[in-house]
Structure formats: structure tokens, C-alpha cells
Amino acid sequence: MPATTTGPGGTTGPDTSRARSWWGWGYVDAHPGDAECAALGALLPGTLSRPLPVPRVADLRIGPSGTTPPASLAHLVSDDPGARAAHAMGKAYRDVVRALRGRPGRIPDLVARPAGEQDVTDLLDWADGQGVAVIPFGGGSSVVGGVEYRGDARHTDRRAVLSLDMTSMDRVLEVDTVSRSARIQAGALGPALEAGLRPYGLTLRHFPQSFEFSTLGGWLATRAGGHYATVRTHIDDFVQSLSVVTPAGTSTSWRLPASGAGPSPDRLFLGSEGMLGVITEAWMRVQERPRYKTSASVAFTDFGAALDAVRTIAQSDLAPANCRLLDAGEAALSRASTDGSAVLLLGFESATAPVDDRLASALEMARAHGGTGGTPPNGGGEQAADGADGADAAVSDWRSAFLRMPYLRDGLARMGAVVETFETAATWDRVPALIDAVRTEVGAAALRATGHPATVNCRLTHVYPDGAAPYFTVAVAGRPGDEVAIWDDIKAAATDVLHRHRATVTHHHAVGRDHRPGYDRQRPDPFATALRAAKDALDPHHTLNPGVLLG
Amino acid sequence: MPATTTGPGGTTGPDTSRARSWWGWGYVDAHPGDAECAALGALLPGTLSRPLPVPRVADLRIGPSGTTPPASLAHLVSDDPGARAAHAMGKAYRDVVRALRGRPGRIPDLVARPAGEQDVTDLLDWADGQGVAVIPFGGGSSVVGGVEYRGDARHTDRRAVLSLDMTSMDRVLEVDTVSRSARIQAGALGPALEAGLRPYGLTLRHFPQSFEFSTLGGWLATRAGGHYATVRTHIDDFVQSLSVVTPAGTSTSWRLPASGAGPSPDRLFLGSEGMLGVITEAWMRVQERPRYKTSASVAFTDFGAALDAVRTIAQSDLAPANCRLLDAGEAALSRASTDGSAVLLLGFESATAPVDDRLASALEMARAHGGTGGTPPNGGGEQAADGADGADAAVSDWRSAFLRMPYLRDGLARMGAVVETFETAATWDRVPALIDAVRTEVGAAALRATGHPATVNCRLTHVYPDGAAPYFTVAVAGRPGDEVAIWDDIKAAATDVLHRHRATVTHHHAVGRDHRPGYDRQRPDPFATALRAAKDALDPHHTLNPGVLLG
Secondary structure, three states: OOOOEEOHHHOEEOOOOOOEOOOOOOEHHHOOOHHHHHHHHOOOOOOOOOOOOOOOHHHOOOOOOOOOOOHHHHHHEEOOHHHHHHOOOOOOHHHHHHHHOOOOOOOOOEEEOOOOHHHHHHHHHHHHHHOOEEEEEOOOOOOOOOOOOOOEOOEOOOOOEEEEEOOOOOOEEEEEOOOOEEEEEOOOEHHHHHHHHHHHOEEOOOOOOOHHHOEHHHHHHHOOEOOOOOOOOEHHHHEEEEEEEEOOEEEEOOOOOOOOOOOOHHHHHOOOOOOOOEEEEEEEEOEEOOOEEEEEEEEEOOHHHHHHHHHHHHHOOOOOOEEEEEOHHHHHHOOOOOOOOEEEEEEEEEOOOOOHHHHHHHHHHHHHOOOEEOOOOHHHOOEOOOOOOOOOHHHHHHHHHHHHHHHHHHHHHHOOEEEEEEEOOEEOOOHHHHHHHHHHHHHHHHHHHHOOOOEEEEEEEEEEOOEEEEEEEEEEEOOOOOHHHHHHHHHHHHHHHHHHOOOOOOOOOOOOOOOHHHHHHHOOHHHHHHHHHHHHHHOOOOOEOOOOOOO | OOOOEEOHHHOEEOOOOOOEOOOOOOEHHHOOOHHHHHHHHOOOOOOOOOOOOOOOHHHOOOOOOOOOOOHHHHHHEEOOHHHHHHOOOOOOHHHHHHHHOOOOOOOOOEEEOOOOHHHHHHHHHHHHHHOOEEEEEOOOOOOOOOOOOOOEOOEOOOOOEEEEEOOOOOOEEEEEOOOOEEEEEOOOEHHHHHHHHHHHOEEOOOOOOOHHHOEHHHHHHHOOEOOOOOOOOEHHHHEEEEEEEEOOEEEEOOOOOOOOOOOOHHHHHOOOOOOOOEEEEEEEEOEEOOOEEEEEEEEEOOHHHHHHHHHHHHOOOOOOOEEEEEOHHHHHHOOOOOOOOEEEEEEEEEOOOOOHHHHHHHHHHHHHOOOEEOOOOHHHOOEOOOOOOOOOHHHHHHHHHHHHHHHHHHHHHHOOEEEEEEEOOEEHHHHHHHHHHHHHHHHHHHHHHHOOOOEEEEEEEEEEOOEEEEEEEEEEEOOOOOHHHHHHHHHHHHHHHHHHOOOOOOOOOOOOOOOHHHHHHHOOHHHHHHHHHHHHHHOOOOOEOOOOOOO
16 A cells, blocks of 8 residues: 555545544544644533543453454454454544543454455354354444444344454455456555556546545445535446355356346445445446546525525536535635635536536526626636646635544534534425424524534535435534433434435435434335345344344 | 327327237337338348238137136226237247247236226235236336246246236326426336426436337336436436335335435335336436437448447547447448448437537547548537437438337248347447357357358447447347247357356346346346345245246
């Protein structure tokens, strides 16, 4: 793995010399210091006057592992307390605050790092025979409780837990430049994957916020949302074939550009969140790196008019790569606006042809709905840039803020704030009322739970001809020690609003354990029946990620 | 249902005053007459000197129905021999020739025509309780044995069979113009569906060759390929939600533009070919009708260079709506060329903006690979047309020939020819060798089986950045009475070539019963395990379309 490569918009990573945080987002050296935490806290009335201390593994009571692997697997497995603590939870606010309060989730007994598919098979065989739960673990960036054991219906006794860390399987194994495809191991983090493709002039171009800290396998198992705001928004669309190890055998689909042979095998495993099998590698559709990029931002005083503008653009065939609408609060936080406007960030890119006409058409649509501004950077000229695109200033500011947000969330957590982020999707006819209801009802729930006024911000991350994906951030001062209960109240209110508006419980963060109540109500019963039958057939002992999606 | 509306490129239909053929394609009055059949036969050495007679229902021995529905369902059910004969098979060559030879497949005992979802539930409940097999039937245009009972592993005794004809459920129930979506009953044939959308200026724009004679539910159950040559090629991409009646209850997914909540429920039912449930209605993503269209054709003397040209276009972001490469044989048959050239048909369309720049870019790419011609019609001008687009002459000729092809196939069948059409998809690295192997090996198999030289033609129907979907037509003079055995030999050879080249057994015609041998070898075993478990859970008595995909 090379020391550095270029991530989204020129971010560098992964630098293996930089220590990853066991309890919070990303790199330790990128965490806000105490002074920055205090400044963040000052933005939210009622927070602490000084930050909670950074938690230490040494302060956790980590017992000995409850199980021992056979000698043949010992070289793949560790019971090191630091490794076990770092694999106990994902990186949701709920996870971070539990670490801060010294009450992390169940610490796994073992952490295994398979070096290849046979290792995965061997580890799974052993665990399945021993009743050990296996939780596939990629970058560990889950924000929905996807990588944490919380018990399961079939095992009421204490069950040993193995965290299956896939990140040693991180190579680009083959590149087919004719078919623009690459065979990539599931444990590759975003930067390693892109570094493997770069020598061929190719890119997967999947840049979630977690790009540096999440893996291909994690993206596939959770149907992650990526770079594109329109058309091909999810990783699903870039899958050519999958290899998945299940207790009932390994499933390898053929490399096909498309097929109509029965229900798609890959689509059953995409979104299965490690409960049907362990994705070990995939052939992915990759692309030529874009040569033409341009971007612009448009301000709106009326958020409803901005929604109409975005809908018009989404229903055209302009297909912007970025079409992100920030409400006034989001825009102010990311410095995309300073005057209380909502801001629409638009970006176009292509490896084929200049894109300035498409931007001009989109800007015309935005202005027809009252948008102002929107002069492309450099007087309308284009960048033939490969990394940072010399974009519109609001776009650049927003991108920097975007990548910094999870670190700031952890800073707010240290100041005693409760922060919940959630995303959804709904058809356009429901979107305006949905956003209003979330602002009103989730804000009220946060106030009820804390006595403090909450900030509720919204942005649209992905848009479709038939609807949009709103992303919400709720922040409120908590009560020391009660943060998890308060978060649970806020989450329940959010889940309830989404359900009543028939908005999906998740657009691209997955279900995990935190979204089970909403997911169970949303999922059609016969599909639950089919999924349960598939689970029982492929994983009869419920070894794999028990409690996710089912059980 | 209106008497006429506009189908693909201005075709009129359905005219309910026109009689549908019980044994052959489409309308009786469109069948080639004896003289045209003879002229077709003259193209293939060794065919009969005069056509086989048109078969008559009266000549079939159709026994009484082996089952009687309860009085409460009697109004939905018919045992009329004509109706039963017309529901005995689909419209594959294999079906047509069996009818011509007076040996049709199993005649169903009853034909039911539910008027609504509750009727479907009631009929299914009754059949499930009685051990009656239920075969969902849309337009009956299956070319893979998808609507015919051929026995099943669980029922070795003679089982009564009910054909569930969905075409009385043919309405557009709701249109949401804000979210560009429509709720449509599964039994709507293409023209009725488009007629229901037209008053809103909207279209589903799914125009398979069978458009007049196939239904939305059939398209969904078989993952049909549609209008677009690139990007959104299958009906799957236009599904917002599905309602599916299963013996274990009705599954109704939420209307969502996108979701990441577990494996997609809709994707399990898409392609399930009626073996998991009966699709009763769907919310579909519809579009503004295109305002801008243009098309052109390019000739190639070198088919390999033409493949490279198509690959270059498919890997750009030009996204042609039509990008159909005809080899020399296909081009000659459809009068798209007269000099032995291969021909690439290109079409662009948009409701947003003119498309002539996109066509010009694609033509430039084609010429860079040795393509000639390609002047857009009307001196490069655009049509703001809605129906027929005043297209390039080769494109128009090809479209007329395309819609006529299934009728001509039946004419050839009457002349004793054996005709097999099949489609597949493979990644670009495999496409040239695959096409060569099909020409050589399937042609040799046809010669071996008949002693006559076969014609093997190829076109690409849909293209992707990572691969293409070739469609093959094999025609050869048969031996009177042995046509089915000869077809089976040719099919086995085709299936074998596809398997060795890891090309899918079907890109958009579905698996049915004819593709089971190839499908069973292609499908990953753990997925088969999961699908079988889902089947057993949703349809424990294997009432629904037994023998399709499983069993």
C-alpha cells in the first residue's frame, strides 16, 4: 500500500504512519484539541464548559478472550486489548459517546485478520462450529451499529464474538482495461483502491465522506452512497460480480455487464450487511478519470423554491455529478453562505467532452426558480484538472467542511452535546412536508429530552427524477451521563417521522442495529419471510453478524 | 382501453378489433400469407416447397378441464378450448412449431382473468389449497417457455393447471406528475400503458420488440430489456415499488426513489418469473416525452473495428438511446445495407436539450474506427418530433424490419425452417471471441443436425461501458417433423458456447424452462440455496409457475 494517494478533491491518505483513533473518527492527529472543542461547544447553549477527557483503552475493563482459536488459525487472530477495543463499535455518535463515558459496547473476544479468501473460509468454519459470532469489519466507520454485537434472539447465553477485520485483504488484484473493470479485495480502503487503479488512468470514483476510513467490502455490504448526486448514486451500480463466503459455501457470480437470468444474485448480497456472507472481493466497473470539471453555487432565499429548482434539474437529463442543496443552517456551518441563504452546489464532470453547456443549462433552471449568483469559476472557463478542480469557492469551502464534519461531531460530543445525523429518501411529492416535519418534530423531541433548543439542519445529498435524499443533522446540549438515552429519544422521534412520511429509514448508511425498529416496519412482510429463509439456509447457526436486519 | 395509440416509432396498437393469433406471433391479419412464406423459404436452401397449413384449435384434442373452481370464483374462470389453447404456450419458435405440428404443450385446465388484486389473492388461495399449479400470464409473448407447464419435481402425478391471465388488470391507476411516477396494473399491455400516460405528457418509454403483445407485469417478472441501448437498459431501473401477491401474503414495497435499507425487496421479485409471487401493480418512474431526437447510421467493412467503435461510444458519457450494431447478415436482412457492410445505428433523444452535438461526437468516434457515412438526416437538423422521428433511412428501415421479424420467423417455421434467436451479454474482453464462437460452433451444430447450411446473424442490442449484449439469429432448413429435436440440439450448442465463454444465458429474454440447463450452471450455488429457501417460504406448495428457475 503506497504511503499517500489522492482522495476526493485532493485529500491525502491513508498515511499508515498516522495513528487511527480507537474511539473517534479518523486520525488521532486530526481530532480537534481542547480549545477547538470549547469553541464548538460555545455554539450550542447548555453544553459543558470544558471538554470530556479523551478516553483511554487502559481505563476500560477488558477481560480475557472467551475463546481460543485452533493453532492453525492462531497466526490470523489477536486478543490484544487495544485491537479488541478498536473493533468493539463503529463510529456513530452513540458509539463515540459510549467510549467517552467509559461504557463501550461488547468488546469482541478476538480480532482476526484474514490474508485471503481461504482464511475467511477457515475462520468462518471454525467459528460456525464453535457457536462464535462473526462480525465482518471493514474500516469500522459504521454509523448505525453495524459492527457491534448486541446479542441475538437465538443465543441468550453469553456468546464469544470474533471481529473479522478484512483490511489485510486490500489489493487491486486485476485490471481489465478493455472492459474497464477491476478485481479488488473487499478490505481495500478508498485511497488504496484508488492508488491501485491510478496507474491505469482509471478510478472507481466512489467518494463517500468516509472514503479514507471505509472499505470496498463495507460499501458493498451497506449499499453505500458515493460520489454521484444523480443517476448512479450507490455502489450497487458499479458491481460487475461478487465473491461472498457463506457458511453454506462460496458464491461467485459471473462477470457480466448486465443479465436477465433470474433475480440478481449480487443484489441479494448487496445490502446484506454481513448477515448472509462475507464479501471477499468484487469485480467493479471503473472509469476513465474525468478530464473536464466545472462547478458553481447558487443562492436561494426561499428553500421551497430551491427544492423546485433541484427537482427541475433532477428531472432533466443534465446529470450533474454534484447537486447538493444546503439549507441556511448547513450553508452557514460550511461557510457556503453568510447571509442566511440556502445554497445549491452544482458540479459537472466528464472524461469525454466539456461540460460548461450542461452547467449553464442547470444554472438557467436554478435562476428560473429565483436562484442568484452561479457564475462559474474562472469566468466560466473549464478545468482539465484531475484532482482539486479549482472549483467555485463555496463548493471548495463546503468540501473541506464536509470532510471535517465527523471530527467536529466528536469535538461536540466531548463538550456534552448530543449529535444525530440521519439520511433518508422520499418521492418529490413528499419531500417538502417531510423536511418540515423533521425540523419541527425532531427538534421538539430534542428539546423535550434535554430542555435545550436543538439545531436541525438539512441538505440534499443525492437527487433523482422521482425524489430526493435529505440528510439531517441534529445537535443539542445533552445532560451529562444521559447522552445515550437522549440520543435514543431523538432517534426514535426521527424514525417515527420517517415512517409516517413513508421515507426510507436509510438512503445510504445501512440499517445496522440502530435502524432495526424503522426497518422492521418498512420492510414488506413477505420479503422478511424470504430473507429469513435465505439466512436460515446460508447461515443456519446465525454465526454472521447476528442482530443485523433479522433476529 | 382506447382503440389505438402510438407505440414505438409510431406503431399503432392495440386494436382490439384485430384478432390475436393463438399459435403464432401477434395479429392474425399481419401473418405472412402463403406466397410470402414461400418467398421466405426460398432464402434458405432445403426448406419445404409449400407452407405448412395454419393450425386450428378444432384440430387439437383438448379434454375437459381437470378441475372446477368454486362458485365464488366461477365468473373469473373459463374452460373454453380456444382460450385454453391460446394459453398453452408462449411464442418461442419451439412453441410455434409444436402448434404447427399439432403437438402443443400441456393445455391448461382453466384460464382465469382476475379483475383486481383481491381476485388474484382469492384465485391463488383456492389453487394453493387444491394443488392446482398457477402460471401467471401477461401478453403470452415468452420466447423461453416461461408460461407453459412441463411438470415439476414435487408433483409427479397429473396436476391441474390454471393460467392466470392478468390482462384484465390493465389500467394506469394514478399519475404523480410532481414525482414523475405512475401506478400501473401489471396486466397493461404496452400501448394501453402509454395511452394512460400520454394525457400527462409522460411516457414509460419501454419499447421491447413485443411492445404491443407484452405487459408491464411480464416485463417486471422477466427483467425485460427496453428502449435504451445504454445506461438504463432494463425495466428494473424504472421500478419505484411493487405489489406482489404470494401464497404467504402480499408484499408491497414503499414508493422510494432509492434506498439503502437492506437488500432491495423489489430486486428479489424482479426476474422471479412468477415463481415467488404474482406482480399485480407497480409504481413506475415515467418521463417527459422527448422533444429532441436525431439518428444516423455508419457502415463498417470490418466488424472487429465496428466493435471497437461501439465500445468507445459505450465508454464515453454520450449515452445514446440507440446504439445497435448489425453484422453484415443482419444489415442485409433489414435492408440497412446492401453492400455487405456491418451497420451501426445511432440515436439520441432528450426532453431537455438538443442532441446533435452528442450525435456528432459519436459519429466522430465511429469514423475514427473506420466507419463511413453517418450524415444525420435533414442535413444535420433536429426533429422536435414525438412519434416517428424522420430518422435516417437505414434506421427507419431497420425499425420496420425489427417489428416484422417475429412474423417472418413464423412464416419460416411454416416452410419447415428451424429458427432460434437468443441473446446474451459478456464483458468486452470476451465479446469478439464469443461472437466468433457462436457463428462457428452453433452454425456447425445446425449443419450437423440438419445437413443444411445455417444462417447465423448477430447484432448488439444494448451496450455498456464494461460489455455488450449480442443477439443471435440462427435459421436453417429442418427435417419435417423433427423440428423440435433439431431446435433442442441447436439450443444445447448455443447454451454450451455461452457457458464456456461465461456469457449470460439471457440478457433480457428470461430463463423460463428453455434456459434452465444454462441457468442452473451459471447461478452461484449459495444463491440457488437462498432462492430455493425463499421459494419454500413464500410458496411452500410450489403452486406458482413450477419448473421455472427451480424445481
